[in-house]
Amino acid sequence: MDAKTETTGQPDIAGFAAAFLQQETGAAAVEVLGCKRLGGGAIQENLLIDVAIRGGDWDGQHELVLRTDSPSGLAVSLGRAEEFAVLKVAFAAGVTVPEPLWLYRDSGAPGGLGKDFYLMRKAEGSAAARPLVRGELSAEARDALLAELGAELARLHAVRPPVAGLDFLPLPDGAPALSRVKEYRRRIDAIGRPQPTLEWALRWLELNAPARTEVTLTHGDFRTGNYMVADGRLSAVLDWEFAGWSDPLEDIGWLCARCWRFGAWEHEVGGIGGTAALARGYAAVAGQPFDLELLPYWKVMGTMRWAVIALMQAERHLSGEQPSLELALTGRMLPEIELDLIQEIQTIEEERARHA
Amino acid sequence: MRNLPDAADLLKTARDGLLNGLLPHLPKEHHYTALMAANALAIALREIQSDAGHAQAEATLLHELYGSAAASEGVDAFATRLASDLRTGRFDARLPEVGSLLLAEVSARLRVSNPKYLKQAGLA
Numbered sequence: 001m002d003a004k005t006e007t008t009g010q011p012d013i014a015g016f017a018a019a020f021l022q023q024e025t026g027a028a029a030v031e032v033l034g035c036k037r038l039g040g041g042a043i044q045e046n047l048l049i050d051v052a053i054r055g056g057d058w059d060g061q062h063e064l065v066l067r068t069d070s071p072s073g074l075a076v077s078l079g080r081a082e083e084f085a086v087l088k089v090a091f092a093a094g095v096t097v098p099e100p101l102w103l104y105r106d107s108g109a110p111g112g113l114g115k116d117f118y119l120m121r122k123a124e125g126s127a128a129a130r131p132l133v134r135g136e137l138s139a140e141a142r143d144a145l146l147a148e149l150g151a152e153l154a155r156l157h158a159v160r161p162p163v164a165g166l167d168f169l170p171l172p173d174g175a176p177a178l179s180r181v182k183e184y185r186r187r188i189d190a191i192g193r194p195q196p197t198l199e200w201a202l203r204w205l206e207l208n209a210p211a212r213t214e215v216t217l218t219h220g221d222f223r224t225g226n227y228m229v230a231d232g233r234l235s236a237v238l239d240w241e242f243a244g245w246s247d248p249l250e251d252i253g254w255l256c257a258r259c260w261r262f263g264a265w266e267h268e269v270g271g272i273g274g275t276a277a278l279a280r281g282y283a284a285v286a287g288q289p290f291d292l293e294l295l296p297y298w299k300v301m302g303t304m305r306w307a308v309i310a311l312m313q314a315e316r317h318l319s320g321e322q323p324s325l326e327l328a329l330t331g332r333m334l335p336e337i338e339l340d341l342i343q344e345i346q347t348i349e350e351e352r353a354r355h356a
Numbered sequence: 357m358r359n360l361p362d363a364a365d366l367l368k369t370a371r372d373g374l375l376n377g378l379l380p381h382l383p384k385e386h387h388y389t390a391l392m393a394a395n396a397l398a399i400a401l402r403e404i405q406s407d408a409g410h411a412q413a414e415a416t417l418l419h420e421l422y423g424s425a426a427a428s429e430g431v432d433a434f435a436t437r438l439a440s441d442l443r444t445g446r447f448d449a450r451l452p453e454v455g456s457l458l459l460a461e462v463s464a465r466l467r468v469s470n471p472k473y474l475k476q477a478g479l480a
Contacts, residue, residue: 185443194432194435194436194438194439194440195439196435196438196439196442196458197458197461197462199438199439199440199442199443200442200447200451200454200455200458202442202443203442203443203445203447203448203451204451207448207451265476325389325392325393325396326392328396329392329395329396329399332399332469332470333469333470335462335465335466335469335470336466336469336470336473338458338462339459339462339463339466339473339474339477339479340477342455342458342459342462343459343477345455346452346455346456346459349452
């Protein structure tokens with residue numbers, strides 16, 4: 001979430017939020033001092049709102065982030081009310097997240113905003129990936145950040161079903177890996193163009209799926225670019241719209257997949273560094289490290305996921321739904337992802353042959 | 357009679373104009389779009405200049421997996437059949453071999469869309 005200087009052109013949202021805050025906090029008055037859009041995804045809109053609250057429990061000046069659906073929102077991820085519930089569970093589990101404060105649920109009644117939003121505390125720092133991977137940090141700082149990332153994941157993965165308030169999250173049917181293979185095949189079929197290389201990789205993922213069925217709460221999009229760093233320290237894990245119950249290694253595989261290294265290929269974990277520091281941070285909280293032997297499998301699954309996302313994004317352009325140069329070029333990235341998939345699988349097979 | 361300058365010349369000239377003439381005058385927030393446009397022009401240029409490399413890689417894949425009879429099926433029908441055969445396990449015993457054949461086909465497409473990536477992956 002990098003601040004952009006533009007204003008939102010939506011004073012009505014800020015004004016609406018101020019009235020909502022006044023009611024929620026029992027304040028005498030709430031004044032909006034500033035409002036600007038923060039860089040977010042294509043699905044969500046994040047507004048930084050600076051408010052002065054007079055009276056009530058929250059008397060004083062506060063910097064809050066309002067998160068709501070953007071006008072071109074897609075119904076593929078969690079809604080805002082569900083995301084708020086996940087964020088509260090993560091916060092309670094000790095994960096470093098922006099503290100979730102208030103949820104506005106739109107009833108559809110006249111005078112409402114017409115969509116849900118929630119307010120959270122503003123987190124310091126920047127989520128920009130490139131400065132992080134381009135060597136702004138010393139080797140020690142990188143290891144310290146990796147250990148923090150590992151610790152965050154371990155705290156999150158300590159949350160196991162069932163959890164009151166999260167019953168809207170479906171449990172995987174059997175092994176999470178097989179459940180993903182099914183889902184990705186469904187998505188490829190929905191687009192309706194044959195994808196031999198992806199089918200080859202999916203078959204390999206099916207034949208080599210780990211049998212384990214242990215599931216935990218997972219972030220679903222835990223990668224460089226989705227956490228904030230301030231002065232080299234992790235300050236917030238963001239973007240919880242893909243959270244769900246899954247194999248915890250899915251989060252780690254996604255973080256370590258080639259597509260999230262931002263060009264720093266030699267640094268396996270999100271372009272930051274190696275798995276040793278990540279595993280150490282994880283073990284310090286979880287009491288045991290994650291299964292490094294299964295990690296290569298879940299990296300392939302992460303690359304597979306990126307392939308499916310790229311296909312879906314390109315399809316939005318191809319179908320005419322959202323003509324866009326960026327989406328069009330994402331479609332032309334598919335061969336890069338296919339190459340990654342083949343090479344990652346070949347490396348695992350070669351390793352296996354060597355030890356056979 | 358040919359249209360001159362040809363499409364490749366036009367794309368290359370347009371790209372040079374974009375990068376050297378326009379980009380330096382654009383405000384920073386528009387650089388990303390300009391660079392994307394330049395990339396799109398470069399891909400289109402490589403595509404119209406590409407040799408028969410990709411068609412050849414596809415034909416080889418087809419021949420290796422289905423023999424000469426399948427060559428008449430056409431590339432699209434072949435891709436659909438291969439995708440389905442892979443999913444249903446018909447090539448389970450030959451997955452590594454199929455992977456190598458697919459890698460050649462993917463590499464041929466990468467030579468058009470992003471040759472640098474191929475180099476980075478140690479395959480150029």
